[in-house]
Amino acid sequence: MNQSVDMNESDIFRRQRQARMSLDALVEGDTPMHRGREMSKTFKRRSTNVNFQKSLQLLDESVGGATPRGHQGPGGGYLRHSTYTPKHVSSGSKFDVTGLLGPTPDKSGLIDMSMNTVSDFYAESIMEEDVTTTNVGLLLEEDPGISASQGLYNDFLQCLQNNSSQQQVFDLVQEFENACRDEVTLLNKLLGRATKQQEKFRKTGNVLHLLKEETATWTLVGQLFRERVETDLKEMGVIDEEMAVDSEDKIEYQSDQNIMKMLFTKESSIRESQIVVDWLESCAREQLDAFSDKVKFFSDRAVAWENTLHRLQNQQTGLPMGTERPLVDEMDPDAPVRQNRMLDDLDKEDETRLLQYVFVCIRAGQIDKAQEICQSCGQSWRAATLEGWRLYHDPNFEGLRNDGCVAPVRGNPYRDIWKTVCWKMAQEAKFNQWERAIYASLSGNLQALLPVCKSWKDYLWAYFKVLVDSKVEQEIRIRTISSRPLEPLPSDYWEKMFEPITIFQEIETAEKVAPEISHWYCVIQKYLILGDTDKLLEVMSMWVRQDGEKLPGHLVRFMAHLVLFLQTAEHKITEDYCHVILEAYVQNLIVDKQKHLVASYVSKLSQNSQVLWYARFLEGINSKAEREECLKWAQEAGLDIPLITKTVVENIRNKDVVDFSQELEGPVGTTISDEDRQKIEAIDWLVFEPSQRAEAMKQANAVMRTFIAVRKHAAVKEVFGKLPGDSVDVVYKNWQRLTGSTDLPPSDMNGIREYMCMKAYIDAIDNFNDWFNLCHHGKPHKPEILTGASFTDRVAHDHRIKQYEQEVDRWHHNLMLQTKSTKARFYNVLLFADGGWMVDLVKDDEAERSRQLQMSQLRTLTLPYMCSLLHKVLHTTEQFTECLQLADLVSSEQHKLYEVFRKDELQKLLDLLRESSLAVLDLNRDPLGYELP
The missing domain is CATH 1.10.3450.20 (Hyaluronidase domain-like)
Structure with missing residues (x-):
């Protein structure tokens, strides 16, 4: 009977041993296996309790609720001084710099309901419920980790805005840490409800790892720099060291603990x-x-x-040990080593x-x-x-x-x-x-x-x-x-x-x-611990330059905000490295279309970089409503909106370089490409604000010059239409409001004159198009009669002929009126007052040389072309005498139009005048169009 009992117990131990998890599996983090079905009452009681707790947890997860959580994780709250660090000194001691640095909130790893109000408890519960509800939608996202953590970008900006002063710098770090910890909690819950075999959740795990490391790093930053700032303040005498000890004589009682405290002090x-x-x-x-x-x-x-004890007890009662290996026969702690026996x-x-x-x-x-x-x-x-x-x-x-x-x-x-x-x-x-x-x-x-x-x-x-x-x-x-x-x-x-x-x-x-040594956060933490901020910034800027597009977005976000912290907490850091990192973050925000965040971070850059980056950002904004909103954000961030919008327009219009020196050939362009449309709509950036009307006029003139050079008259007209009709008046009023004078500066005067030149050119082209359509497409068609028509048809035909003749008379009358109007508009261009078309009225020493060159080349391209069009109008309407008078106009020393003609263009003009002269001879007039005596 005793042997049977012993065999059953041996079987129990064997089954238990087979069912338990090996140490290697435990080290890897796997859940230990339960023991066999036959087990002691002690283990059954333990196992039942564990299973019951798991059931409660599963039930809690299934209904979406959870108990309020504390902030646990890397770096939660004050660091525990577990070995030698003195206890936190109370207010009024030499370590108290609360008044200078601001208090650091104390956070424990567990929630103590006795310390929290009922409202705090409900707030935590509501947040937990929101997180759980959100998880359902996030699970369906293509990349749940990225989607779930997008809120961090907004949270970090909010932290910056809430802690903008230098005295709040450590509160800022604490809020950064809290924001990251909340996201870690969210992602942990998300992964707990996900199928981990899916690829997208592996990406979520990567994001979670990055955010855990970031949370820990913010904790390190806050603790180290608080200590370093306190040390600096002590050295400067801002903080009095009441317990400063420089010699052994000042230690009244030299216990080990006091010696340690003095060392730390x-x-x-x-x-x-x-x-x-x-x-x-x-x-x-x-x-x-x-x-x-x-x-x-x-x-x-x-x-x-207990198992060894049980075997020894059985041995004392005469039962077999159940094993051939010698076990210890004493139960003191040193027995296994002293006896060299096994448990x-x-x-x-x-x-x-x-x-x-x-x-x-x-x-x-x-x-x-x-x-x-x-x-x-x-x-x-x-x-x-x-x-x-x-x-x-x-x-x-x-x-x-x-x-x-x-x-x-x-x-x-x-x-x-x-x-x-x-x-x-x-x-x-x-x-x-x-x-x-x-x-x-x-x-x-x-x-x-x-x-x-x-x-x-x-x-x-x-x-x-x-x-x-x-x-x-x-x-x-x-x-x-x-x-x-x-x-x-x-x-x-x-x-x-x-x-x-x-x-x-x-x-x-x-x-x-x-493999870990070169990991981003390990390197960052290394240089933070060493206090080598210059080397840290150099390394981070090197990452940005070499692998900017490959770096995780959250890493770039962390580096940018670490730079902002260092700029506030440190007095001497290398600004060039800082700008590289901040620019990388701005670029990430632009690529990720975080439009509402760009202005705030651009404002952290240098003045030139602010204009460059925000202008680059605005180039991709096409909606009018979004443009107005982006300008509003820029204004709130204190950016130079006039200079930025000017740069936007210049960047867009300078994308395609137009050669003003090439000869105009081919038909007039009627199609507007996407690139042309972008240039046209760029003018809107300068029209939003009336105070920028002068700059809007100048930039519109520049865009119109490029379109005129390539004969895109429809595009020229659209650009001109972007400027409100009262623009000239607004420019004068703005200047008078600023200076009290109506005498505009040379640049504005020349801009208005060029604007009027553009108007004269557009009017001339529009009138020519109207004349051409009327001349070639508006002339009535003479009715025809079929051979062998009946008497009735012939009578009807006679009636249509009379109507045709009346319509021809009306058409001819309208054509002559249109010709007169067109001729006047062309003369407005060719004989533009005060120096000529596209010639500045006032000398401007600060004028762009490229503009002066473009205007000169545009005269060379356009005025000969306008002369040929005017000749076509006059010759077609048989006004041959005026055709020949174009020679006097071109050769006039008053207007000096001949200076803009090349030799081949003069030859073409002479050929046109020859045709008109021959036509005059057919009318029995002299070659110059005068009546013969």
Whole structure:
């Protein structure tokens, strides 16, 4: 019977062992498997509770609700000073710079309902419900991660606008961090409801990783720069150091804790190193939460090694052990090492799992939590070993408590002995690697700590924790006054006294983290920790120049806002690097069509860059309503709207260079291309604001010059129509309002004159087109009669002939009127007053040379062409005498039109005049058109 019971129990243990997850799978983060169906009551109770909790969670997710959440994750709230950092000094102490820097809001990782109002609780609940509802739509997006995180761009701008002063710079960093953390929470919920096998959710995972790193980096920025600003203020005497200590004599009671406090007070470098340690531990807390959800401990009776104990108890009652391997026969903590015997397999797995979890807690700065879990698993002795790191301090040397009683002593007076033992345990190969790493982290044994480090942050934590440990230990051993000699530490402890720069050099040689070293955020965090902002900006600007289009948008956004922070917090940084990064972000906003954000970030650039980038942005805006809105945003951002809109028009009209020197050939252009349409509509940018009417006129003139050069008369007319009819009057009124005078500057006078020249040209072309249509398409057609028509048809034909003759008379009369009007419009161009068509009236020394050249070339292209058209009108209407008078007009010294004719054009004009002269001879007149005597 006893043998049967033993066999059943052995089968139970075997099934349990097969069902449990291996350590390797646990390290990779997989969920541990449950034990077999036959299990102890203890495990059943634990398993039932876990399943019940999971059911509640699934039910909660299915209805879309969730409990209010706190801000957890990398860098949540104040960093925990887990090792040596003094407690936060209250207001009024030497560390209080709240009045200068503004308070930093304290955020805990858990929500305490006793500290929150009911309204705060409902606000959190409503936000959670909105997030859950939003997730349903985001799951359907092509790239949910990108869609879900688009709100960050707006949030960051809002943060900038809410914290615009220099005194709010650290509040700004805190809001950046909070905004990123909210997005991380949203994406975590989104991925929790998604099918992770889909490609688009892998992209969402990439976005989530970037935002987690960004959140952690903002935390680091806030903590490091707050410390550095406080240090600078102390050096400048803005903050009084009431507890400043420069010599050993100022320390009244030299306990280990006081010595450490004095070291932190006088050494900013050690404070920064501890901030890095605290930051790295805060980053690990999120992983701790995820790890604790997956780890299961199979003893809730506060009994360690319960399976080994059970076997030993069975052995005492005479039952077989059920295994051939020798197990320990004593249950003290040192038994496995002292006896060189094994624990039960299940206990060994539990032990390994427990040790790994304890190390993870220490890595996250949660030593208290590690002690609690040790006690709950029946290993109070191990919790006690984790207590020995605390620095010794007897507050009674500084005075009794207010009630006159003796205060309890804190810390370990034999810490030096405890530390030496921990060092030796970390060196002992018989111990589990996680156990060695636990005591290595507490004793500063770097070589035993690195084997369990997997990531770049783990390595960084290990090195900086050892750095702080060695600096504090060195200070204590120099200044402490003890009644006994301190236990010497091994020589290996003092071999390498690291500095931050050497730490990074050491890490960069580690093969295990080689892929991470060049990651964007690792590089950024490195230079932030080293305080080398110039090198940081140089590297970021290099990324932008080399891989600008390939960089993730959120990374560029982060770099741009980091630059804005540095410009406010730092006094001396390289502005050229800053501008490269900010311009890259502006370009991203333009490409992503974040139109409402562009103006605010363009305003952060230099004056010239503001005009360049916002003009480039406006070139892509075609809707009139959007153009007005973009100009409104520019005005709110304080941009130079007149100069920007002028640049927009110039950029657009200069895209296609027109050769004004080429001869006009071919028919008049009637089609308007898309490029032409863009140039025409560009004038609208200058018409919105009446104060820019003079500039609008000048730019419209420039566009019309290019269209006239290529004979696109329809386009010329549309450009002219963009300017309101009262433009000349508005220009005079604006100038009079500004100066009180009606005497316009030369540029405006010449612009108005050129505008009138354009009007004369358009009128001439329009009249010619009307004349041509009337002459060639408006003449009535003579009715015809068929051969052999009847009498009735002939009578009807006679009647139509009379009507035809009347219509011809009317047509001829209208043609002569139109000819007269057309002739007058042509003469307005050819004989333009005060110097001629396209000739400035006032000399302008600041005028663009290109404009003067274009106007001169346009006279050469247009005036001979206008003469030939006028000759065509006169010759067609048999006004031969006036045709011949064109020779007098061209050769006149008053107008000097002959100067704009080339030799071949003069020859063509003479050929036309010859035809008119021959026609005159046929009319029995002399060759010049005069009556013969």
